[in-house]
Amino acid sequence: MYNSILIINLMYIGDLLFTTPLIRALRANFPSAHIAMLADKKNADVIKYNPHLSELIAIDKKGYHNKLKNYIGLISDIRKRQFDLVINLHANERASAIAAFSGAREVIGFAARPFGIFFDRVVKERHDVHQADAYLEILREPGIAQVDNHGLEIWVDEGTEARADKLWQEAFADNSVDTRKVIGLNTGGSWPTKRWTKEGFAALADRLLETGYGVAFFGGPMDREDVDQILSLMNKPDHPKLAVFTGKTTLLETAALIKKCAAFISGDSGPMHIAVAQKVPVVAIFGPSDPVRYHPYDQQNAVVTAGLLCQPCGEHACSRRHECMERVTVDMVWERIMKRV
Numbered sequence: 001m002y003n004s005i006l007i008i009n010l011m012y013i014g015d016l017l018f019t020t021p022l023i024r025a026l027r028a029n030f031p032s033a034h035i036a037m038l039a040d041k042k043n044a045d046v047i048k049y050n051p052h053l054s055e056l057i058a059i060d061k062k063g064y065h066n067k068l069k070n071y072i073g074l075i076s077d078i079r080k081r082q083f084d085l086v087i088n089l090h091a092n093e094r095a096s097a098i099a100a101f102s103g104a105r106e107v108i109g110f111a112a113r114p115f116g117i118f119f120d121r122v123v124k125e126r127h128d129v130h131q132a133d134a135y136l137e138i139l140r141e142p143g144i145a146q147v148d149n150h151g152l153e154i155w156v157d158e159g160t161e162a163r164a165d166k167l168w169q170e171a172f173a174d175n176s177v178d179t180r181k182v183i184g185l186n187t188g189g190s191w192p193t194k195r196w197t198k199e200g201f202a203a204l205a206d207r208l209l210e211t212g213y214g215v216a217f218f219g220g221p222m223d224r225e226d227v228d229q230i231l232s233l234m235n236k237p238d239h240p241k242l243a244v245f246t247g248k249t250t251l252l253e254t255a256a257l258i259k260k261c262a263a264f265i266s267g268d269s270g271p272m273h274i275a276v277a278q279k280v281p282v283v284a285i286f287g288p289s290d291p292v293r294y295h296p297y298d299q300q301n302a303v304v305t306a307g308l309l310c311q312p313c314g315e316h317a318c319s320r321r322h323e324c325m326e327r328v329t330v331d332m333v334w335e336r337i338m339k340r341v
Contacts, residue, residue, distance in 0.1 A: 001030070002033055002084040003032070003034065003084055004081070004082070004083045004085075005033055005035045005084065006038060006086045006104065007019060007026075007036070007038065008098055008109075009038070009089040010038070010059075010092075011043075013046055013251070013269075013271075013273060014268075014269070014294065015089075016039055016043055016046050017047075017153075017154065018297075019037070019089060020150075020153040020154075020277070021133075021135070021136055021151065021153075022087075022135045022136050022139065023035065024052050024147060024149075024150060025144065025147050026139070033054075034054045035054050036053070037050075038059065040062075041061075043270070046154055046255070047154075048252075049155035049156065051155065061094070071094075074098070075097070075102070079102060079103035082103060082105075083103075083105070085108070086099050086102045086104040086108070086109075088107070088111065089110060089138070091109075091111060096110075097115055099119070100115040100119065101118070107121075108121040108122075108138060110123055110138075123138050127292070127293060129292070129293070130293060131293050131294060132152065151277070151298045152276050152298075153277055154277040154278060156259075157252070160252045160253055160255075161256050163253055163256075164249075164253050164260075165256075167245065167248075167249065167257065168257060171216070171245070172214060172241070174240040177214050180262060181341075182213065182260065182261050183213050183214070183215055183216070183262060183265060183337065184258055184266075184280070185204070185205060185217050185265050186219055186223075186264065186265070186269055186271040187217065187219055187223055188220065188271070190270075191288070192316070193287055193288045193315060193317065193318050193324075194267045194268050195325065196267055196287075196328060196333075197326060200325075200330055201230045202231075204265070206234050213262075214241040214243070215241065216243045216244075218266075219247065219271065220246070220247060223247065224246050224247040254271060254274065255277070255278060258280060259280060262341050263280065263282070263341045264280050264283070265283045266283075267284070267285050267286070267325075268284060268286055268289035268294050276299060282302050283304060283340055284302050285303075285304050285305075285328055286311075286312070287305075287306075287322070288311070288312055288316075289312055290314065291312065302340070304332050304333055306323065306324050306325070
């Protein structure tokens with residue numbers, strides 16, 4: 001029996017959302033336990049309102065806690081909590097060290113060398129299943145019963161929902177816009193190699209608008225320059241059915257707006273996984289990412305890929321002129337999205 005549990009995941013938006021089936025399973029097995037999640041505050045909002053968590057411990061991974069003194073202080077604070085169980089889901093040195101020196105009664109999960117010697121059970125990370133399922137498998141050996149898998153989940157507070165409603169209404173104020181037929185486009189990705197071509201997005205957006213669909217661009221401030229270039233390539237950049245939310249919304253506002261879309265088109269990215277968590281049909285354009293591990297969870301036939309022999313390479317830079325994305329045509333994406341809406 002565990003009365004206090006700490007989950008560690010310091011990764012990206014998608015990785016945090018991949019933990020939600022595991023969190024649900026833990027809560028079902030230990031309804032009275034204090035379940036805490038340690039996450040990077042930059043991305044932590046996607047699990048902030050998860051009702052199965054008792055506590056969110058958000059750290060400044062690349063700021064305050066990137067200093068050795070403050071990092072050691074964090075570990076000291078965790079040790080004082082005397083958790084019964086620590087589950088590490090991030091096999092790098094930083095997360096592994098926090099788990100190894102947490103002082104917990106039991107430490108399990110992924111581990112970077114040499115920290116695994118301090119774990120009670122090191123789990124070898126699988127690459128032949130979706131990452132969300134790889135997280136769930138960590139629970140098998142402790143004898144934790146599996147529960148109904150609801151897929152990826154995200155919760156948004158009422159205030160954010162209200163702000164998103166207002167933004168949506170203002171963006172599509174023209175009465176001719178059927179807001180039930182808006183397709184979301186996300187152009188960004190954590191690596192340049194994950195991004196489809198600007199020409200592809202521009203031509204796709206024009207075709208959607210010509211066919212009667214609305215179009216909404218999403219992404220963070222770092223994606224605004226790319227979206228501006230895409231707009232400059234479009235024939236209809238001022239179309240009344242076109243909205244640009246890129247760089248204008250918080251993470252949770254983005255989630256609330258994506259939920260309103262009829263479908264969502266993106267490369268492998270945080271917003272893509274947010275769309276999955278919002279139960280929105282997704283078309284995912286994959287280049288270097290592994291579609292086995294990172295495809296839209298629980299959505300069949302959602303991935304479009306060029307099918308090159310070098311895929312998936314997992315590389316952040318490409319020596320082959322980015323062929324895996326260049327060879328994905330507008331027609332390929334169009335055909336897939338028409339089967340999803």
